[in-house]
Amino acid sequence: MKLTVNGTEHEVDVEDDMPLLWVLRDELGITGPKYGCGIAQCGACTVHMDGVAVRSCQVAAADVDGDITTIEGLGTPKAMHAVQEAWVEHQVAQCGYCQSGQIMQAASFLDLNAEPTDDQIDAAMSGNLCRCGSYPRIRDAVKTAARRLQGV
Known part of the structure; x- marks a missing residue:
């Protein structure tokens, strides 16, 4: 499947039900989103999907609909949000x-x-x-x- 994360398109070979959090961390090496609870109750895994905050631990890879932005894509040390x-x-x-x-x-x-x-x-x-x-x-x-x- 293809997904765009922080402005870069990626192709990953994962199960449809793999949580987006694990796609980001394990497949793409993006470590800003954290595992906290796994049930969308703590917010440590929050990312944006087309600008809207979502809990990446509860979004299945197959359900990604739009561009994903993580903390790494929000701003840079020289140009912070x-x-x-x-x-x-x-x-x-x-x-x-x-x-x-x-x-x-x-x-x-x-x-x-x-x-x-x-x-x-x-x-x-x-x-x-x-x-x-x-x-x-x-x-x-x-x-x-x-x-x-x-x-x-």
Whole structure:
């Protein structure tokens, strides 16, 4: 099957029911999306499918419909996405394990809601768990990124 990941087309020979997470990690060597729970409850595996946040542990390879973007394709160290910049500025990461999923969820959310309230941010990010408890910094970073994306 063919799929486009971070702007590059790949051809993989995998079972139709293989989770996208394993296609990305094991077949393509893309390690940003993490395995956390395997049941779409933690968000560590979040990627974008045509700009919409999805849990890659629950998307079968055969069900990939659109371009996939992982944290590696969101921005680069020299040209970070506004969400990545805000994450650094607010020093969100502690252990860092969940952060690629958090960032991907936040970026997709901000594409849909340019001026979110605290309650909207909390609701949008509630499916992404952080064992370190950096939720206040996550909310602050999302607000900062929203302002930057608006040019404020």
